[in-house]
Amino acid sequence: MQPTVLLIDDNAVQAATRQTILKRAGYFVIPALNPQRALEQFRANEFPAVIDLVITDHIMPGMTGAEFVRELRTFAPALPVLVISGMEEAEEEYADLNVNFRLKPLLPDNLLASVHRLINPGDGNEKRDIA
Numbered sequence: 156m157q158p159t160v161l162l163i164d165d166n167a168v169q170a171a172t173r174q175t176i177l178k179r180a181g182y183f184v185i186p187a188l189n190p191q192r193a194l195e196q197f198r199a200n201e202f203p204a205v206i207d208l209v210i211t212d213h214i215m216p217g218m219t220g221a222e223f224v225r226e227l228r229t230f231a232p233a234l235p236v237l238v239i240s241g242m243e244e245a246e247e248e249y250a251d252l253n254v255n256f257r258l259k260p261l262l263p264d265n266l267l268a269s270v271h272r273l274i275n276p277g278d279g280n281e282k283r284d285i286a
Contacts, residue, residue, distance in 0.1 A: 157183040158274045159204040163193050163211040163223065173210065176263045177270065190215055190223040197231065206234065207274050213240035213248075221248035228252060235273040239266075 160182045164170040167188065174184045185202055187193040190211065196202055209227065213220040220238050227234065238249060241259040249256055255273055
């Protein structure tokens, strides 16, 4: 069974690029442009598969990635989350939220290594992440 990644990014071009990279690597990707809607879908169990990993942007209209993760943690405290941001200082907003934070630009190999490590912790098969 393919691991399922929920990809939240209001930038359709970046979302499509990451979706293509992840799909080619064998992941089932569910794209979402709106973090509020993604939370509603989580609560209503509307996704077509169990989510193994969430990838979110930091700056989005209506809700930051940190606000999204804070809300997500109220009902999914252990779900792996990868935050990708162009703002280094944003990492502070994720303290104590149990996320993996990466800076843009995130090269495809580094994206895939981070995703693999989060979905398969400790299997020893991940590539070295040079972020």
